[in-house]
Amino acid sequence: MASISLRVNGKSHTVDVDPATPLLYVLRNDLDLHGPRFGCGLGQCGACTVIIKGEAVRSCIRAVSTVQGAEVTTLEGLSRDGKLHPLQQAWIDEQVPACGFCQNGQLMTAKALLDKNPTPTDAQIRQGMAATLCRCMTYYRIQAAIKRASKTIASAHNESGNEVIA
Amino acid sequence: MTTRRDFIKTSGFLVVGFSVAGVATEIPLAAQGAGPYPDVDFRKLDSWIVIRQDNTATFFVGKTDLGQGTGTAFRQIMSDELDMPYDKTSCVMGTTDVTVDQGGSGGSDALQTDGYPMRRVAAEARRVLLDMASARLGVPVTQLVVSEGVVSVAQDPSKKVTYGELIGGKRFNVTLTGNNINETTGTAKLKDVRQFKIVGTSPQRYDIPAKVDGSLKWAVDAKVPGMVHARNVKPPVAGAKLVSIDESSIRNVPGFLRVVSRGNYVAVICEREEQAIQAARQLKVNWQKPATTPFPTSDDLFTYMRGAMTTSSTPPTIVGNPDAALKGAAKVLEADYEIPFQGHTSIGPAHAMADPSNDQLTIYSNDMKSYGLRDGVAEFLKMPRDRVRVVWMEGPQAYGRTAADDAGFEAAFLAKEIGRPVRIQWMRNEETAWDTKGPAFAVKVRGGLDAQGNLVAFDYDARAADFNHLGYNEHDTVLISQLMGSRRGTPARGSSAAPNEMYEIPNRRMTTHVVGLPLVWETPIRTGNLRDPNGPQSTFASESFIDEMAAAANADPVEFRLKMIAGGNGDDSGFKRARSIAVIKAAAEKFKWDTRPSPKKVSSGEILTGRGIAYAFRNQTIVAQIAEVEVNRRTGHVWVKRIVCAHDCGLVVNPEALRRTIEAGTLYGLSRALHEEVRFDTEKVTSVDWVTSPTLTHADTPETIDVVLINGDPNPNRADLPHYGAGETMCKPTLAAIGNAIFDATGVRLRRVPFRDARVLAALKSALT
Numbered sequence: 001m002a003s004i005s006l007r008v009n010g011k012s013h014t015v016d017v018d019p020a021t022p023l024l025y026v027l028r029n030d031l032d033l034h035g036p037r038f039g040c041g042l043g044q045c046g047a048c049t050v051i052i053k054g055e056a057v058r059s060c061i062r063a064v065s066t067v068q069g070a071e072v073t074t075l076e077g078l079s080r081d082g083k084l085h086p087l088q089q090a091w092i093d094e095q096v097p098a099c100g101f102c103q104n105g106q107l108m109t110a111k112a113l114l115d116k117n118p119t120p121t122d123a124q125i126r127q128g129m130a131a132t133l134c135r136c137m138t139y140y141r142i143q144a145a146i147k148r149a150s151k152t153i154a155s156a157h158n159e160s161g162n163e164v165i166a
Numbered sequence: 167m168t169t170r171r172d173f174i175k176t177s178g179f180l181v182v183g184f185s186v187a188g189v190a191t192e193i194p195l196a197a198q199g200a201g202p203y204p205d206v207d208f209r210k211l212d213s214w215i216v217i218r219q220d221n222t223a224t225f226f227v228g229k230t231d232l233g234q235g236t237g238t239a240f241r242q243i244m245s246d247e248l249d250m251p252y253d254k255t256s257c258v259m260g261t262t263d264v265t266v267d268q269g270g271s272g273g274s275d276a277l278q279t280d281g282y283p284m285r286r287v288a289a290e291a292r293r294v295l296l297d298m299a300s301a302r303l304g305v306p307v308t309q310l311v312v313s314e315g316v317v318s319v320a321q322d323p324s325k326k327v328t329y330g331e332l333i334g335g336k337r338f339n340v341t342l343t344g345n346n347i348n349e350t351t352g353t354a355k356l357k358d359v360r361q362f363k364i365v366g367t368s369p370q371r372y373d374i375p376a377k378v379d380g381s382l383k384w385a386v387d388a389k390v391p392g393m394v395h396a397r398n399v400k401p402p403v404a405g406a407k408l409v410s411i412d413e414s415s416i417r418n419v420p421g422f423l424r425v426v427s428r429g430n431y432v433a434v435i436c437e438r439e440e441q442a443i444q445a446a447r448q449l450k451v452n453w454q455k456p457a458t459t460p461f462p463t464s465d466d467l468f469t470y471m472r473g474a475m476t477t478s479s480t481p482p483t484i485v486g487n488p489d490a491a492l493k494g495a496a497k498v499l500e501a502d503y504e505i506p507f508q509g510h511t512s513i514g515p516a517h518a519m520a521d522p523s524n525d526q527l528t529i530y531s532n533d534m535k536s537y538g539l540r541d542g543v544a545e546f547l548k549m550p551r552d553r554v555r556v557v558w559m560e561g562p563q564a565y566g567r568t569a570a571d572d573a574g575f576e577a578a579f580l581a582k583e584i585g586r587p588v589r590i591q592w593m594r595n596e597e598t599a600w601d602t603k604g605p606a607f608a609v610k611v612r613g614g615l616d617a618q619g620n621l622v623a624f625d626y627d628a629r630a631a632d633f634n635h636l637g638y639n640e641h642d643t644v645l646i647s648q649l650m651g652s653r654r655g656t657p658a659r660g661s662s663a664a665p666n667e668m669y670e671i672p673n674r675r676m677t678t679h680v681v682g683l684p685l686v687w688e689t690p691i692r693t694g695n696l697r698d699p700n701g702p703q704s705t706f707a708s709e710s711f712i713d714e715m716a717a718a719a720n721a722d723p724v725e726f727r728l729k730m731i732a733g734g735n736g737d738d739s740g741f742k743r744a745r746s747i748a749v750i751k752a753a754a755e756k757f758k759w760d761t762r763p764s765p766k767k768v769s770s771g772e773i774l775t776g777r778g779i780a781y782a783f784r785n786q787t788i789v790a791q792i793a794e795v796e797v798n799r800r801t802g803h804v805w806v807k808r809i810v811c812a813h814d815c816g817l818v819v820n821p822e823a824l825r826r827t828i829e830a831g832t833l834y835g836l837s838r839a840l841h842e843e844v845r846f847d848t849e850k851v852t853s854v855d856w857v858t859s860p861t862l863t864h865a866d867t868p869e870t871i872d873v874v875l876i877n878g879d880p881n882p883n884r885a886d887l888p889h890y891g892a893g894e895t896m897c898k899p900t901l902a903a904i905g906n907a908i909f910d911a912t913g914v915r916l917r918r919v920p921f922r923d924a925r926v927l928a929a930l931k932s933a934l935t
Contacts, residue, residue, distance in 0.1 A: 001420065018420065021440045029439055034387045035380035039513050039562075040594040041443075044856040047513060075380035084379060091378045095370060095822060098830050099233035100377030101514045101562035107378070122869070129864035133856060135513040135564060136233055137833035139867040141826060 004064055008033065009077030019065035023057075024048045026064045027074060035075025035104045039133075046105030046132035050074050056112035075104045078111065086156070087111055090149035098136030105132045110146050118157075119150055201526045202552040203263035208347045211294070211340040213266050214287040215248070219334030221315045222254045227284055228268030228347070229276050230260040230534045231373065232563040234893055235823030236276040238371045242819050243281055243889075246362045247288035249312040250329065252369050260558030262540045268347055270535035270558070272566075272638070272695070274891030277819060278785065281889055283350040287342065290352025294340055298332045358885035359817055368822035373560070385559035386591070388519040388530035393587040394423060395439040396580050397446035399432040400596055401649075403849040404689040405456035408432065415450035425449065426583050430688060431649035433580055435588065443593070455849070460685035464845045464852075467631070468504045471608045476679040477633045478659045486673030491623035495614025497718055498623075502610050503707035504918040505901075507603040507631070507844035510696055511859060514562030515597035516569035519589040520581035526553045527578055532561020533570040535638045542571075542639035543578045546647065554578075565834075565893070567638050567694030569601040572645040579646060598859050599851035600645065602694030603844055605632035605660065609707035614673075619719030621712075621730060624674040628704060632660030633682025636694040648687045657686055660693060663700030665708035666783045666898075668746045669727070670734035690851045691844070697831075698784055698894035702838055702901050706919060709780035709902030713764065714915060722761045723779050723906065724754045740786040740888075741880055745814050748878025750781055753790040753812035756874045764906070765913040772799050775807075778906025780899035786888070787815040787895040788878070791832065795907040802927025805866065806836055806904060812874040815892040825873045828896045832871060835900025837862035841920050860922075 006013045008031060015030045022041075027033045027050070036059050039047030043058040050059045051073040078085040084092070087110055097103045106129070113120060113128040120128065125143050134142070206213045206226070217223045225244045231237040241257045248255075260270055268280045292312065299317035300307045303325050311320050318326035344350040359365065376382035401408075408430045416422055421437035422445055434449055436442040462470040492498055519530040527549065533539045536556040544551040561570070573590055581588040592600070607630050614623035634657045636643045642654040662678035683691055716726035728750055737743040753759075757777070766776060774797045781790040794808040811832050818824055841860045845853040853859035879887060901919050908926070909915050914933040916926065 017438075018440065025438070025440045028387075029389075032389075033380075034384065037384075037386060037514060038591065039515075040856060042594055042855055044594075045513060079379060088378045092370065092374055095374060095826055097233060097374055097377045098826070099513075099563035100373070100382070100560065101384070103377055104380065126865045126867065131863070133513060133861055133863065135511065135562070135834075135861065137830045137837060137862055138826070139833060139862070139864050140829050140871050143864065143867060 005068055006064070006072065007070070008072045009074060017064060019063060021064050023050070023059040023062045023064045023067055023072070027059060033074045033076050037101060037104055039102065045102070046109055047102050049105040049108040049132070051108055051112055054112065054115055056109045075107060078107065085111065086152040087114065087145070087149040090145040090152065094141045094145040094148060096138055096141045096145050098138050102132070102134045106134065106142050110149070114146070114150060114153065118153055120146070201524070201555070203555040204552045206264065206266045208266040208350050209342045209344070211287060211291060211338040211342055211352065215291045217329050217333045219330045221328045221330030221334070223248065223250050224256045224258060225284070226258050226265045227280070228260060228266045228270070228537065229280055230271045230536060230558050232271055232534055232565060232893070234827045235371045235820055237373060238369060238823060239277055239819040240284055241372070242364045242369065243277070244284050244288040246364045247285045247357055248292050249315065251314045252364045254315060260536045261556065262537055263555045266347055267537040270533070270537055272535060274784070274893035276891065277889045278891040279348060283348060285356055286351045286354070289354040289356055290340065290342065291338065293352065293354035294338055295329050295332055299327050302327050302332065359887050360883060360885060365817070365819050366821070368820050371823055382560060385530050385532040385561040386514065386517050388559065388589065390521050390587045393519065393589055394435050394437055395442040396433050396435045396577070396588050396590040397442040398576065398590070398592065398596060399434065399446050399449050399451055400600060401430055401453055401688065403455055404460040404691070405685050406430070406453040409452040409454050412450040416445045416448050419445045419448060424584055426580055429650040431646050433576065433590070435580065435584060456685070458684065459848045460689055461683040461691055461846065461848065463847050464506060464843070467506065467606055468608045471606065471629050471631055471681050474681040476629070477682045479677070479679040482675050482677040483664065484675045485671070488623050488625050488673040488675040491673035492612060492614045492625065495623055496617040497615040498612065499714055499718055500610070500612045501711055501714060501917055502608065503710060505607040505703040505706055506919070507606045507691060508696065508838055508842040509598060509603050509844055509859065510564035510566055510568045510601050511598055511861065512562045512564035512568055512601070515592040515594060516573035516601070517589070517591035518570070518574040518577035519587065520577035521587040522581040522585060527581065529554070529556045529574055529578055530559055531556055531570060531574045532559055533574050533639070534563070538639035539571065539574045542641045542644065543575055546575055546641035546644070547578060547582055565697035566699070567602050567636060569597060571639045574639070575644045575646050595854040598854050600690040602636055602692055602696070604696030604699065605630040605635070605693045605703070607662070607700070607703035607707065609704070611707055611711040613711060613715045615715060615719050619721055621671050621715050622673060624671045626664055626675070626708060627677040628662045628664065628707065629679045629681050630660065630662035630700060630703070631683060632662065632680050632693045633657060634686045634689070634692050635660030636692055653687055661700065663704040665704045666701070667708070667781065668734060668743045669712070669730040671730065691846065697834065698898050701782065701784055701894070701898040702835060705780065705782045705898045706901035706905065709782065709899055710905050710917065713778065713902070713906040713909065717764050717909070720763045723764055724750060724759055725761060727779070727781060741878070742783055742786065742788065744880050745788050745878035746781065746783065748876055749788045749812045749814050750779070750790045752874045752876045753779065753792050753810050756812065756872050757792040757810045759792065764910040766910055768913050773797070774799055774911040776907045776909070776911025778903050778908070778910050780902035780906060782895065782898040784895040784898060786890045787892055789813050789895045789899055791899045791903040793903040793907040795904060795911055797908055797911045797926065799930060802923040802925070802930060804840060804904070804908060804921050804926055806868050808870040808872070809868050810872040810874065811896055812876055813892070813896060814876050814878050815890040816877065816879070817887045817889040818875055819889055821875060824875065824892055827892060828873045829871045831894070831896040832900055833862055833867065835897035836866065836904065838897070839901040839904040839919055839921060840866060841922065843920050
């Protein structure tokens with residue numbers, strides 16, 4: 001066991017765990033952040049995705065000791081000042097989720113995708129999302145919601161001339 | 167914390183959180199030590215509906231929602247019958263001591279069957295409230311009108327009273343009648359469905375916001391003080407016997423608490439989750455392999471199935487004289503179709519948490535049949551049923567008898583064994599290997615055309631590998647009871663299936679058999695209901711073969727089908743013949759179907775394109791799908807570019823939620839068509855993760871999915887138009903529609919799913935060279 005310091009969604013935490021513990025279990029069980037979920041423990045499905053340094057990271061295979069000092073964003077940290085992220089709003093507008101269990105990974109992967117490429121083509125969306133799985137098969141609406149959010153972000157950007165919440 | 171029952175008893179109020187948006191936010195996690203938990207009395211109106219002083223209502227129903235919007239639909243039908251605004255109502259589902267036992271989910275019967283008692287109790291509440299208003303306002307009921315929870319005098323609208331003012335904080339104290347829950351009724355009549363205002367509109371699903379912002383508490387999140395974590399250690403090969411456990415191999419794991427083993431069931435329990443995972447991996451267990459081979463390899467499966475002794479056969483359904491008709495036919499075709507075992511393969515492995523405080527058990531589970539889990543666990547642990555309850559919470563869904571059943575029993579057993587709350591979760595390899603499977607099918611079909619190209623004989627013979635089919639939450643078939651040795655003597659023998667269509671074929675024989683694998687128990691290749699349990703399999707065979715016959719007759723596949731349906735006399739009570747014709751025509755029209763025989767002339771390019779149709783019904787819900795595919799001649803890769811799904815489920819409650827359910831269900835069928843197959847060697851399942859057990863991905867998603875909601879009822883505006891189930895039918899014809907489209911594009915008939923690249927490429931090479 002070791003004392004590990006983390007910054008998650010803008011807050012600092014110290015936990016006493018085995019440094020090899022996957023970040024996922026620390027987020028879920030120590031910090032009670034339940035957005036990221038266990039799907040495979042193998043980095044294959046994406047249900048556990050969080051964002052670290054702008055990258056969609058699979059927290060089920062990332063040792064907690066390797067993320068010390070980095071800012072970790074979970075699904076709970078996507079909204080700002082009580083306002084949903086444009087992707088979250090698009091998810092509601094398109095009525096995307098079925099059971100919803102994988103949608104953390106879908107949203108967080110899409111967030112990292114749009115942060116890098118705010119106006120992806122259909123092919124880029126398919127490619128960028130291809131490794132994030134949904135067994136209810138809500139892919140069609142997820143892709144529609146990403147396109148919708150992309151438009152929202154672009155129009156907000158045009159109006160304000162500033163970066164939209166990231 | 168107070169239970170709902172106590173709360174109603176003491177204050178007439180209710181524990182369910184109720185947000186401004188009219189959403190029941192959460193059922194509070196159970197109070198440790200509360201109970202006992204007798205069944206909720208379905209003959210009391212108060213069990214179903216609570217109305218508060220602020221004129222809001224909560225409906226309590228014994229169903230669960232697998233993410234298909236059924237909870238929202240329940241609110242719509244009950245709000246409409248009650249005459250309450252939708253946004254002033256909420257819905258609580260599936261927790262055994264809070265809601266009446268409507269069995270949880272299954273069979274797509276939520277609206278089709280259970281919707282009726284829900285409507286009747288809401289109508290009864292409205293009737294009672296009108297009586298109360300009549301007394302309060304001093305005018306007969308006939309002179310009252312109701313709108314949005316407010317009763318007023320027709321002639322003098324200033325005289326009015328709200329439902330909340332009439333009943334808020336008090337009980338109805340009205341007794342309902344009915345021999346069982348499905349028959350529950352008061353004396354009020356149901357509304358004419360044409361009067362519905364909320365049904366037929368699309369309020370957004372109330373469960374979605376909390377699934378999107380991370381605030382929903384799922385069954386995986388259930389946590390109580392003192393809770394510890396368990397993981398299973400499963401036999402490494404099917405049928406292995408436990409010889410010994412070397413507990414010293416994990417004593418160094420921090421937080422290690424216990425190894426619990428009984429028979430061949432082994433679990434480890436640790437303080438923390440990652441510790442339990444490590445301990446389960448590290449535990450040294452000595453297993454003895456079985457003396458005989460448990461099963462053939464997945465490559466040899468169909469040879470085995472065709473040669474196996476049948477464990478049961480149903481007497482064939484015979485029309486006319488199929489043998490004579492085949493003998494006299496101008497053209498006879500015969501084909502074998504093969505559908506492998508396909509898994510539920512939930513995105514989140516099975517899990518449950520059980521709290522044994524005060525000699526009772528509370529199980530937190532996403533099992534779609536929470537009541538069955540309660541009953542099964544009580545029997546398994548020999549506890550009185552009212553000492554066990556299941557709190558239903560949302561979870562990863564896989565639409566059928568999944569390992570969520572098994573995990574519920576395991577958590578309950580372990581919690582009782584160690585006297586502490588235990589959370590268990592299966593790992594990915596356990597889930598993918600050991601979850602129940604949809605049965606494999608080997609189907610032989612023969613057909614005969616007369617000289618005019620009419621299908622005059624159809625001989626269908628299906629073998630399903632379904633001998634060890636598991637029911638839901640059975641205390642003597644769940645995996646832990648098998649491994650412990652407390653299982654029943656003989657398995658349920660499962661079932662096979664014939665197709666569901668309305669074709670008029672003068673001579674036909676439908677024969678179905680079940681076969682078993684050599685190892686029946688303690689095997690990962692165990693079967694259980696998978697979404698429309700045998701439908702995709704039987705429909706793949708029959709609807710592919712109908713296409714083969716159409717091609718042999720040089721007929722257009724849509725016209726060939728319509729002619730056979732229209733050729734029949736009469737119809738059933740649900741007008742399936744008329745509605746089948748309407749559905750197929752609607753699909754063809756939306757697709758802009760070009761009438762011609764298949765295959766089309768194969769082009770010389772790398773990408774071959776084609777279209778295919780398939781159609782089926784399940785109960786009274788009818789679906790026709792047309793797929794447009796692109797087949798890469800060089801790689802064998804199939805991409806379904808567009809799919810049209812025409813769908814008739816009678817009265818539509820929430821069109822937008824239904825569209826999404828149909829879209830996703832169609833893609834689920836596509837996943838089974840393109841990817842899904844359980845692979846195994848002679849002793850274990852070898853498809854154990856998302857690499858070895860691939861599924862549909864974003865990259866496979868069609869460019870366009872067109873859902874056409876139609877109503878082919880001869881009298882679509884009738885007062886009693888039924889609301890049929892819509893959770894499964896859409897995945898029934900998809901496999902055949904894709905196979906038929908591939909044939910149209912390439913001229914090559916694929917008779918075995920999944921259509922993975924290598925299989926398609928091999929078929930193309932042997933046919934096109």
